[in-house]
Structure formats: structure tokens, C-alpha cells
Amino acid sequence: MSVATASAEPGVAQPLPVKRLLSLDTLRGFDMFWIMGAEDVFHVIAKMTGWGWALFLADQFTHPEWNGFRAYDLIFPLFIFMAGVSTPFSLGSRLEKGDAKAALAKKVVTRGVVLVILGIIYNNGLFEKPWHELRFGSVLGRIGLAGMFAQLIYLYAGDKGRYYAFFGILLGYWALLTLVPVPGCGAGVLTMECSLPGYIDRLLMPGHLYKTVHDPEGLLSTLPAICNALLGIYAGTLLRKDGRSVSQEKKTTRLLVLGAAFVAAGWLWDFVFPINKNLWTSSFMLVTGGLSLLLLAVFYWIIDVKGYHKWTFFFTVIGMNSILIYLAGEFIDFEYAAKFFFGGLVGFLSQEWLKAALLMTGVLAVKWAFLYFMYKKKTFLRV
Template sequence: MSTTYTSPVEPAVLQPAPIKRLLSLDTLRGFDMFWIMGGEEIFYVLAKTTGWAWAIFMADQFTHPDWNGFRAYDLIFPLFLFMSGVSAPFSIGSRLEKGVDKSGIARKIITRGLILVVLGIIYNNGLFTKAIHDIRFPSVLARIGLAGMFAQLIYVYFSQRAQYIWFVGILIGYWALLMLVPVPGCGSGILTMECNLASYLDRLLLPGHLHKTIHDPEGLLSTLPAICNALLGIFAGTLLRDHGQTSTQQQKTLRLLAVGAAFVLLGWLWDFVFPINKNLWTSSFMLVTGGLSLMLLAVFYWIIDVKGIKGWTFFFTVIGMNSILIYLAGEFIDFGYAARFFFGGLIKITSSGWVAALLGIVALLAVKWAFLYFLYKKKTFLRV
């Protein structure tokens, strides 16, 4: 039987009510968000101040390729989408089993998705601060909201076999659209930033401005394959929620690892004809990031829920319980000022050079974590 723990309150990623959750999932979510909240700055600072080869390599891995290619930092966003899918069988599945009306569940799913779209617009632009032609409407939060919304609706209304068909159909269909549909002035099968169907449709249909002027990495058409990241999470969550009826915990771990490795291999093979590209969220990119997400979940699940090694998880769980909040908070809370106020003088007196620079980043992360810990102790969580 799967080992679960009962969270005292509901985690902050798209959950309608408090549920039993896998500790490994909340820990992995916190691990993912740690890098978004500033963990990557450790490598940037060390690379800049020391010139150490390993630090330069790691700092490069925490950047995005200009166009085609893959680096470790490209996994952060798809992994978050994947985990929102893993949650669905635990939250929505239990309600479906109790006979809750599907239309009511669907309304809540759609409402949460649209709220995230609105939050994304506010995050990008503020409230009523820009003219409509200066507003960027696509966003990270919008992609999480829309991709998660459609994946959960597929989960609610279709059988598991049909969900697999949706998964394969979206990936192949997106490949066919980008490679076979001609773009005016460019032709078909061209995947440069200027000449691809996704960028063309964004320029044609989206109001406001695009993030890269002629292209937006969170645009309309490229949301399609992102649905598959969330669907893959749903497949993984369904397996883990099985409660040992058809698989033991060891078998679940091995299955996640094996399928994840197969997806990574398939994605890299597809790269030869359909390049791995985060900006376009190509089908090959989805397979690589989805496969790595499955493998990471398997590792965390095996260590935490199977082997019961849990002492180290609290640090990340505190972050994972308020993941959306810490993503938004940096826009309206000056954590840097607080870090300098509390630790700046001490760092200046006791350290210099790369050590001082590193301690500055650690201080910033400590202030953010203390903020989240305070909310955790007060049982205050942003619930969308």
C-alpha cells in the first residue's frame, strides 16, 4: 500500500480541498520551486566570482538555450506542470469515486484555470498600469492554468484508454501542424523563430505584445503539448494512487523509472527530425521533460515513501506548500532589502570576495524560506 501522509492544510497547487498527499510529491514540488525562488543564483555568483570550471558549467545549465537544445533549467517549468497532474487522481479521483457530479467538478477546474490566467496577466503587467498594446497576455501561470485545466477535463470525462489516445494524438498532431502546415511567406517545416506556425498564430491572434517581439514561449498553439506534461502527471498519479491493488511500491518505482527512461530516449531520437525546443514546446521537448519528471518522481517516491527517509524533506515541503505564493511574492515583496537589513552588516564584517557573494544569496534564500515558514506555522496558504 502506498505510504501517504495527511497534510494539515491543503497544498497550494490547484487543489480544491484538503486531501491525503504523497510526501514525496510535496517535497519534489518544493525542490523544483527552490530553484525558481533563487537557488540557481548560487551557481551564477560562484561562476562570476571564482571562475571555477564546475561552477561555470552549472551556471550554464541554469540558463535557457536561445532556441533549439536542452539544459537542466528547461526542466523546471515542465516538472511543475507534471506535478500538478500527479495531484489530480488524489484530489479529483476520490471525488469521482464518491459520485460527485462531473459538471460541478469541471466548473471548479475551469474556474481555477481562468484564475491562473488572470494572475499571470497581473504578474506580467501589474494592475491597470499599461495600455492594451503594451500588455503581455501569455504567461507561465496561464500555461499552468490552461494546460492543467484541459488535462484535468480529459481525466474527468474520458476513460484511461482514451486519455492515452489524447496524449499520443496531441503530440503527433502538434508535430504535424508545425511541420506540414505552411506559414505565409515561409512555407512548411521551417522552425526558426520567425518562420513557424506557433509564432505566426501568436502574432496573428494575440493582443498586446509578445515576450520576444515576434514569438512568445507561452503562446497559444504551444500550449497543446504542455497539456501532455500534465496528462503524464495524471498517469503517474493514477499509478501511485493504486494502493497496491495491482503493483507494489517497488514495482511502481521501477515502472516510473523505466517509462521515464524510454520517454527520454524517444524524445532525443525525435530530436533528429523535430528539434527539442522549449520556446516551441515541441513534442520531443515534452517527451524529454516528461521522462525526466517521471524519473525524478520515482527517485523521490522511493527514498521518501518507500524507504521512509524523511528527515530532510521539511525544508522543501515548506516551499512546496506555498509554491504559487512564493512565485508571485517576489513581484510585491522586496526580499532583497530584508536580506541586506538582517544579514548585510554581518556578511560585510565577516566575509569578503566570493564567500560574501555566496552568503548574500544564502541570506536571500533564508529570508524567503523564513517567510514561507511563518505562513506554514500560521497555516496560511495561497489556494487557487
Template sequence: MSLTATEPTLAQPVPIKRLLSLDTLRGFDMFWIMGGDEIFYALAKTTTWGWAAFMADQFTHPEWNGFRFYDLIFPLFLFMAGVSTPFSVGSRLEKGDEKGPLARKIITRGITLVIFGIIYNNGLFVKPIEEIRFCSVLGRIGLAGMFAQLIYLYASERAQYVWFFGILLGYWAALMLIPVPGCGAGVLTLECSLPGYVDRLLVPGKLYLTVHDPEGLLSTIPAICNALLGIYAGTILRNAMRRPEEKIQALVGLGVIFFILGWLWNMVFPVNKNLWTSSFVLVTGGCSLGLLALFYWIIDVKRYQKWTILFTVIGMNSILIYLAVLIINFEHIADFFFGGLIHQLSSEPLKAVLTVAGMILMKWLFLYILYQKKIFLRV
């Protein structure tokens, strides 16, 4: 891992000059993680506005089955990691790089993200193993992205399709047919699901939900398909033989098909983020394809690009800002600069929104300084 101003490498989502839309979409995704969602929470708490309550609800996760906008943020990030792969790994293969060294780099960076995820969950201080949460968001990004890139590296295009549908169907079969002791087969509840049982059996330390971890071992397997779908989308966008309009049509068409198939599958295999069900993969994959097509059309085809700086500075250092909150108290910094002014305001909604906006601004300025100096986190 290093901070560098040189060309980024390949394991995590990286800045790709040919696709400004990808960096912008990644920044849009990370904007909600770095505090954008709190604007709606603040408005919902301080007003009676119905739309604010609706939006705040969309930035929460369903208790178990179901889907809200907030459920898209994580799989969209995985999807974008896949989109960058044909540009990074594919270009290196075309230059004659051997697969072995590339595979070692992919594996090393995947493991590095797993380690970063453990640190993010537990801090820098050593704890007893039973108090450590080993599963993490970064760990899932690292493992799912790693396996998807290895499949891209060694499997033919046709074989990649087999991997994609084989994983989704195999995961469905496993959850419906393999019995869990004391519960039986096909019971998709918090206490009785197969992923939760595997977590309790194999994962050391503590689980996020005590009997289940939403970033657990078994449920990481279908997440590979979000990255594989991103790889397919990146292959479409990298194809110089296709016109931009054809690329957009392909992305939108496939997105609509997957979105519909996901909700049809939901009737027998519920859309569930905690279990990362196959139907969840298709629904989020369809949404991801649609968003990528929209950003690509606006930014890379229509060339409306002046506004993209708001998100690209976030997208080009997405992992860094995710980790930075461990050592930088942006809320304290924002309060230092804006607290006195904000506290003098009489409007509670305005105070709440400006408090959140100040924190986001501090994070953005931190990333903008790094962006200006061309410093990006390489993992």
C-alpha cells in the same frame, strides 16, 4: 481564491498527505525558481571554478534548440500538477461528486491562474493594451492543467492515451505541414515557426520575444501532455494493488523509454522549449518520471523524511511564493538583517553566495511561518 488552513482543493498543485514525496519534489523544483539558481551565477562570476561555470550554464536556457537542466523546471511543475489529479479529482469522483460542478471548479481555477499570470507580468497598474503581455507561465499552468484535468474527468483511461499521443503527433504534423506566410511549412525558426505566427495573429498586446512568445497559445497545447503524463504517474502511485517496488519500476521504465524516444525524435523534430515541441515533452516527461520515482523511493518507501521540511514548506505554497515577490522585497529584507555582516567579509565568492542565501532564507522563513499556521494559497 483564498488563504485558508482547511483542506486544499484541486486546480493547482496541492499538498497531498499520502505523497510527501510530491510536495518535496515540488518544493525542490520551486527552490530554483525562488533563487537557488543564483548561487551558481554568483560563484561563476566571482571564481574560476569550472564546475560553477558548468552549473551556471545549466541554469540558463539554450538560445533556441537544445536542452539544459533549467528547461526542466517548468514542465516538471506541470507534470506534478498532473500527479496530484488522481488524488484530488479522482477521490472526489469516488465519493460521488458530480462531474459538472468539478469541471466548473477546474475551469474557474484555470482562468484564475491566467489572470494571476497577467498580473505577474504587468503589475497591478493598468497599461495600454499594446504594452500588456497576456501570455505567462501561470497562464500556461492554468490552461494546460485545466485541459488535462478535463480530459481525465471525461475520458476513459484508453482515451487519455489517445489524447496524449494524438496531441503530440498532431502538433508535430501542424508545425511541419502548415505553411507560414512568407516562410513556408516546417521552418522552425524564431521568425518563421507556426506557433510564433499564431501568436502574432491572435495574441493581443506584446509578445515576450517580439515575434514569438514562449508561453504562447499554440505551444500551450503540447504542454497539456506534460500534465497528462503526470496524471498517468499519479494513477500508478495511487493504485493500492501495486507494491511500491512495482510502482517505481513502472515510473523508471516509462521515463527511460520516453527520454530515449524524445532524443530520437529530436533528429527530425528538435527539442525546443520555446516551441514546446513534442520531443521536448517526451524528454522532460522522461526526466520528470525519473525524479518522481527517486523522490518517492527515498521519501515514501525508504522513509528518509527528516530533511524534507526544507522543501515541503516551499512546495505547499508554491504559487504564493511565486506571486509574493510582486509585493515583498525579500532582497531588501535580507540586506537589512545580513548586509552589514556580509559586506565586512573579504572573500568575494563567500559574499556573493551569502547574499543569495540570505534572500532565499527570508523567503523560506516567510513560507515556514505560513506552514506553521497551516495557511496555504488556494486557487
């Protein structure tokens, strides 16, 4: 891990920044905007007013208890997808320059391991808990592992090999979860207590699991997440092609058509293999992967094809330091700073929901100002 100033091209296996695709940095910033706490504004308004539109949006910014899908479920897999999109721009350019695959693979593995370690620290702090109380599964760990395996496949497999890996993982994961029996439960019982991923987590993962009998960032359920990154690699490979071989319009159309097809296939698969984020089922992967393709197509068309990019700066500042802002919340009290800067203004408001919403907006503003300062200093956290 390093804090580096901006360079001429992206670091190896590093998902930010990719200068040739402003749309990717913007989309990443848009994704992280909600993780930074933008959803809290809707939750506060919904809780304190009971307005129908606010309740609907607040509900979309929650996760289903088990099966099902809401907009909030897309944020995590979209980030993994975007790490895949950047791969052909970073690793691909190095391969074309003659860099050895072994050296690149070493850097890929190192980055994956570092993200796993950062995820453990994010969950548990530094040396604050005994070994048996640590939670080892994490969001950063899944990003690291899924991206690592996808990038290794990119390095050592051709296009056909990646397609075989993609569909093989999805179908193989479906077969595992529906055909392999779990002691005391049998085969194909996809509940929290009886699913095969939960059983594997209880059997093999050290420390404690997030949901006691199951960890949503567990071992086996990392497999289909690799496919989110592989799909991103497909998209990045397409977008990196010379415009003379594939026009920008055709690139956009292919992303839109494939995205719509994947979303439809995922919802059809839901009838026999439920869409479930906790298990990261193959149907969940197809729906989130399809939506990721659609979002990328829209951002690419608006920003890189049509050239409407003046509005992107707000999100680009976030997207170029996405890992930093994700980690910073554990070590910096942004709410304290927000109260310091906005507390006086809050005091002039009479309605409680306005006070709470303004404070949440103030937290977002402070976080963005922090990222803007890092951006102006050309300082980016790279792994």
C-alpha cells in the same frame, strides 16, 4: 483564489498539498527552490571566480537560445507534471464520493482562468500599462491552461481516451509544425520568425509578445504542455492504486522504465523535430516528461517506500505554498530584508564573491522563513 488553512484533504483541482504523497510535496518544493533564486548563487560564484565547476552549473541554470536542452528547462514542465500527479488524488477522490462531473469541471475551469489572470497581473502589474502593451502569455497562464485541459480530459475520458489524447496531441503538433506553411516562410521552418506557433501568436494574441515575433508561453505551444500534465495524471493514477494490486516496488519500476523510455524517445525524435522549449516541441515534451517521471520515482522510492523523510521538511515548506512564493517576489522586497539581517555579516568578509553569494543565500533564507511562518500558521494560497 483563496488563502486557506490546512484541511483534511486537498481542494479540488488544487495541486497542493497532497498529504498521501509526501514525495510530491517534497519534489514540488525542490522544483520551486531553484525558481526562488537558488540558481543565482551559482551564477554569482561563476561570474566572480571563473571556476570550472561553477561555470558548468551556471550554464545549466540558463535556457538555450533556441534549440537544445539544459537542466533549467525542466523546472517549468516539471511543475505542470506535478499538477497532473495531484489530479487523481483530488478529483479522483471527489468522483468516488459521488460529486457531479459538471460541478468539478466548473471548478477546474475556474482555477484555470484565475491562473491566467494571475499570470497577466504578474507580467504587467495592476492597471499599470495600456491594453496594447500588456503581455498576456505567462508561466502561470500555461500552468492553468495545460492543467485545466488535462483535468477535463481526466474527468470525461477513460484511460484509453487519455492515451489517445496524449499521443494524438504530440503527433498532431508535430504534423502542424512541419506540414502547415507559414506565409512568407513555407512549411517546417522552425525558426523564431517562421515557426507556426510564432505566426499564430502574432496573428491572434493581443498585446505584445515576449520576444516580439514569438511568445514562449503562446497559444499553440500550450497544446503539448497538456501532455506533461496528462503524463502526471498517469503517474498519479498509478501511485494512487491500492498496494495490494500494484506493489510500491512495481510502481517505482514502472515510473523508472517509462521515464527512461520517454527520455530516449525524445532524444531520438530530436533528429527530425528539435528539442525546443520556446516551441515546446513534442520531443521536448517527451524528454521533460521522462525526466519528471524519473525524479518522481526517485523521490517516491526514497520518501514513501523506504521512509527516509526527515530531510524533506525544508522542501515541503516550499512545496505547500509554491504559488505564493512565486507571486510574492513581485510584491515583497526580499533582498532588502536579506541585507537587513545579513548585511553586517557580509561586511566581515573580504572576498567579493563570498559577499555576493552570502547575500543571495540570505535572500533564499528570508524567503524560506516567510514560507515557514505561513506553514506554522497553516495558511496556504489556493487557487
